[in-house]
Amino acid sequence: MSWLVTGGAGYIGSHVVRSLSEAGMDPVIVDSMSSGVRRFVPEELPFYSASVVDIDKLAEIMDRHEITGVIHLAGYKYAGESVKNPLLAFEQNVTGTAHLLQAMEQSGVQNMVFSSSAAVYGTPAAAIVTEDTGTFPESPYGQSKLIGEWLIRDQAVARGLKHTSLRYFNVVGSGSEDLYDSSPHNLFPLVFAALNGSRTPKIFGTDYDTPDGTCVRDYVHVADLALAHVAAARKLEAGQELEPVYNLGSGDGVSVRQIMDAVARVTGIPFTPIEEPRRAGDPARIVADGKLAARDLDWAMRHSLEQMVASAWKASGSRA
Template sequence: MTWLVTGGAGYIGSHVVDALRGAGIGPVVIDSLSSGHREFVPAGVPFVLGSILDEELVERTLTQHAVAGVIHLAGFKYAGVSVQEPLLTYEQNVTGTAALLGAMERAGVDKLVFSSSAATYGTPGGDIVTEATPTNPESPYGESKLIGEWLIRDQGRARGLQHTSLRYFNVVGSGSPELYDTSPHNLFPIVLRALTSGQTPRIYGTDYNTPDGTCVRDYVHVADLATSHVAAAQSLAAGRALEPIYNLGSGDGLSVRQIMTAMAKVTGIDFEPEIGPRRAGDPDRIVADGALAARDLDWVMRHSVEDMVASAYAAQRHAAGV
């Protein structure tokens, strides 16, 4: 059995590729390398350089490799930047998803696992997000992911596409030192780059209604995330019915202060974070409930905060040749 991974040369996608191989499923990768890395794709895994906007290329790839299903991760993933680049965001995430669905229909591929986002919720009223929490995206990125879910849902109704969409917040850590987060916007690489360059990381606000006064967010290890993407693919391949939406969440979250403490402990770099003012719009606590995914998709938080930091730090050092 072969599955196509769109965006399979990226940080999350490369971990999904590894998890597929570990489960005995043959992956094929298509990636434009706009943010992915060719070296993240293992030797022996078929790699197609190109965009999901190229419907002919995608259809040809699906057919030539006898693909049974698709795990769709390709897209523009920077929520903050999407506010300045809405057209690019919609082209990559909405038009790209529509093009992929068209290519799948023509190739007769009827199974899809979609990497969505908890950005579809916006800033929810409660502090625990469930699949029943109303969606209210606050950025073009979040909106584009929600529209992608609608496209997939409607294709399921019209053409019998078997599908599920996975929503999650902050993905961290590394399942292998060779695979690392290269985002300029994510907390872990920002803090680690600051520490290893002699700078002091900053906490924005310490007077939130949380146990230590700093914001609490959901952080999930990338390898755990990849395992559940593969579990979803296996369930669809076996004909098991899945929920249309799953949250991959920790259920309790971690505070920014807890992250900083773990960073100092694991790296051995003693520091006291700078304290800055609150950022507008930052809620006290946002954490997703992962109970449904635990029931259906082998979703387990297998890594402690120290594990998350240690794996991210090892990967950063490997990338720097240390």
């Protein structure tokens, strides 16, 4: 019995795949390769270049490998860019999730772990969000993730699907030197690309209502995140009940300026960031309480900010 990982050739997905393998849970990988990296997936594992909108192909793969459950990570993951391309975000994240659920129903697969996002909260009034905090997404990306959660919950009511959704925001670091964040929109790759190109990194927005004027986020290490996905899959496979939603957060945010300072310390490259205007769709602060996930999924922040930066910086060298 195996677990299907959609988006398994991506930055987060490849870490989840390796954690599943280490746990003896036989991952099968599906990735459209729109942003995935083929060498992130070990050659010995079953891999399919396919889209989550292709119902028949997904069902065929599930049947062939006797899939027990799905960890759904595939999607369009860029909040700022989704403001410019809302239809693409909805096609990949809403239509893709609906079609995946159809394929699961067709193949009799009854377990799902969904990669959601703290972007569903928008800009919350509370200093720290819990799973009960109201959801008011401020970008098409955040909206599409919330709709994905709704689709999954409705399918659970209609067909008995066992599921949970994991909400998180900025995922950083590396659990292996050959796995790196290749996104052209995420903070760490942008900063490292600038430093490697003898350019000065940029901060987008310095007039937010935060202590230093820059966005505050939960930055979580990708290896810690992967372990939580595996823990959720194990519990669902064992027939244990899980909450419909868990926050994977630190409870203590870090600002973009603090990230820049940590990068300068770790890399030994001194710089003063260029300050640019805000990007559309970026709320000022999102910090999540992870206590519920700690109770049920062994969630923990096992890496410091410096360790996150250092592991990401080291892995970024493997892109060459």
